[in-house]
Amino acid sequence: MHLKYEATLREPLVNGHKTYGQVTEDIISPIERKPGRMWYVGFIFSLILLAFGVFSVTWTVYWGIGTWGLNRTVGWGWDITNFVWWIGIGHAGTLISAILLLFRQGWRTGVNRAAEAMTIFAVMCAGMFPIFHMGRVWDGFFVLPYPNTRGPLWPNFNSALLWDVFAISTYFTVSLLFWYSGLIPDFATVRDRAKTKFRKLAYGFASFGWTGSSKNWQRQEMLALVLAGLATPLVLSVHTIVSFDFATSVIPGWHTTIFPPYFVAGAVFSGFAMVNSLLVLTRKILHLEDYITIGHLEAMNKVIVLTGSIVGIAYLSELFIAYYSRSIGEMDEFKWRILGPYWWSYWAMMTCNVVSPQFFWIKKLRRNVTFTFIMSIVVNIGMWFERFVIIVTSLYRDFRPAAWVYYSPTWAEVGFYLGTFGLFFTCYFLFAKYFPVVAVAEIKFNLKTSGESYKKQMLAIEEIPNDEFFLQQQAAHHHDLDHEHAH
C-alpha cells in the first residue's frame, strides 16, 4: 500500500482521534437531536425580522418607491448598497469550495458546506433588492429576452444591468447545483442511520437514492472538479459585472478601471468575514470544534488580512488617480467623500476595512476566537459603508449644484434591509438544524492524512533518516512486485 502522508508541521484539520464512524456521529447527530434553546431563540428572532421585512416590502410595493428616501439626484441608495453588500458576502462560499478545491487546500472541507449555504442565502437576499427596486415588480420579467408583443422588442444586451441579471441568476444556479451535488452523499448517510419513519422518507427523497457505488463516486469527483473549474471564473465574473454597473457609467467616482479587481477583493473580504461570524457560532452551538478548528479560523483570517490590504490599496490608488487626473469633478468628488457631509461613512469604511484587519498580522489575534468574531462583524460593517460611500457619495452632489441633496433612508428601506437579515438567518437556522453542516464524506476523505491522531503516527516515520526511508520503501515496493509476479 502507498503511504498516506502529510508533514506533521502542517496543523491537523481534524482534532482528536476520530474513526470514520465517529465523524458520522459527530456531524450527523445534531440533526437527530432536538435543537437547543439557543436555536429556538435565534430562529424565532429571525422569523420576526423576516415578518417585518415582508411588511416593509409589501408597504413599498403597495405605495410605490416613493416610500423610500430616493430622489431625482440619489436614485440608488440603501437598496443597491444592500444588494452589492449581500452579493459580496455571497462570494466566499463558491470561492472556498471551487478555488480552494482547484488549489487542493485540504482545510476547505471543514468549512465549505456552511460557506456554500451562506452563499446561496446571501444571493437570495441580494436578488430581492434590484427586483423590488424596479417598482412595478409584476413587470419584472421584462428583463428576460422572450418573444413578446412589443415588436418583439428585446432587452439591451449592451447594458451592464442586464449582464447582472444573467450573472447573478447563473451564479445562484451553479452554486446551488454545486452545493447540492455535494450534499447528496451526506443525505444518504443521514438516511441510512435514520430511526424515525419521517427522517427515512425525507432524507431518502433528498438523497436521490444515492448508495455510494464506486462508479457513482468516480462521476461525483469528476463533476465536482469540472464544476469547480467552471465556478472559479464565474465567481470572479459576478462581482466584476456588478462593478460594471458603476464603472461603465460616466459618474465621477464610478468611472474607473480599477473597479473589477477592487470589487472582487472586497467581496472575498466581506464573504470570509461573514463565514467567520457564522462558523464561530456554529462550531460552538453544534460542538464541532474538532472539525472547524482554530486553524480553519486562522486560515480565513489570513485571507481577510490579504484582501483587506488589497482593498486598502485600491482606496489609496483611487485617491491618487483622482488627484493625478487633474479633473475637477473627480477631485471634488473625492474631497467631498473625505470631508463632505457624508465624511462619517468614508471614515467608518477606512477604519473598519483598512486599519482594523491589520491586527491580523499578529498570530495570537488570528487564533483568538472572540477577536475573530468581533473583527468579522467590524469588517462587514466596513464593507457596508464601502458600498454606501461608492453609491451615495458619488451621487448626492450632481453635476449641477442646484440638484445637490442629502439622502437618508426611510423606515421602509431599513425594514427591507432588516428583513433580508431575517430571510438569511431563517434559512441558516433551518440549514444548521436539518443539513449536515460539515461535509461528512469529504472529512472522511481527508481524515487519514490530516486527522490529528493519524498525523501523530507519522512522527515515528519522520524520525527515520531520508536514505534509510528511501531504501525501505524501495524494498517494500520490490516485495509487492515479487508478490504480484508469484501469482
Place this chain on the structure above:
Amino acid sequence: MAIKKFAVAAYDDEEVLFPAVKAVRKSGYKLHEVYTPFAVHGLDAVVGHKESDLHIAGFIYGITGTATALGFMSWIFTGDWPMNFGGKPHFALPAFIPITFELTVLFSAVGMVLTYCYLNQIMPGVKKHVFHKRQTDDFFTLVIEMTGDTSDIEVLDFLKTTGAIETKVEVAESEWWYGRWDKKENYELAAG
C-alpha cells in the same frame, strides 16, 4: 427489474479493501459493485471502471451555451430588431462577452448535473437496494453477484480470507425503482 442473489462483504478499512477487490477480480467471481462512504481515490481503476467522460459532456454543453448566447444576441441586434444605442455598432462583440460567458457556464453546469444524475440513476423518489446499512457510514461494502454455479459457503469463506469483518448472502433488486425509503421491500428469488 432484476432480482438476483448476492454475496456481501463489509470491510472497515480501505487498506484492506484494495487487496480484497483485486483478489475478487482475480478469482473469477462476478464483482457487482463496491460501495464506499466517501470517494476512495484509485478504487475505480481497481474495480475496473473506465474513466468517466462527464467532462466531455460538460464541454459540449458549454460550447452549446456559447453558440446560443452569441448567435441569439447577434441575430437580435443585426437582424431581428437593430437598435441604436448612442451610435454604437449593432454587432457589439465586446458587450456580448459577459452574457456569452455566463450562458456557457450555465449550460455546462446544468447540462452536466442532469447528465450526472441520469448516468448515476439518481433522482428524487429513486430507490436502490442498500446492501449494508453502514455502507454510507464507515464500512466499505463489496458485493459479488452469485451466478448459477457459485456455492454460498465457498464464496463466503473466500470473502472471509480477504479480511471481511462481516459477510452474508442476500437476495435483492439489482436495479433502481421508484419507492419510499420508509418502506422495506421483501424479495424472493424467482424459481429456477
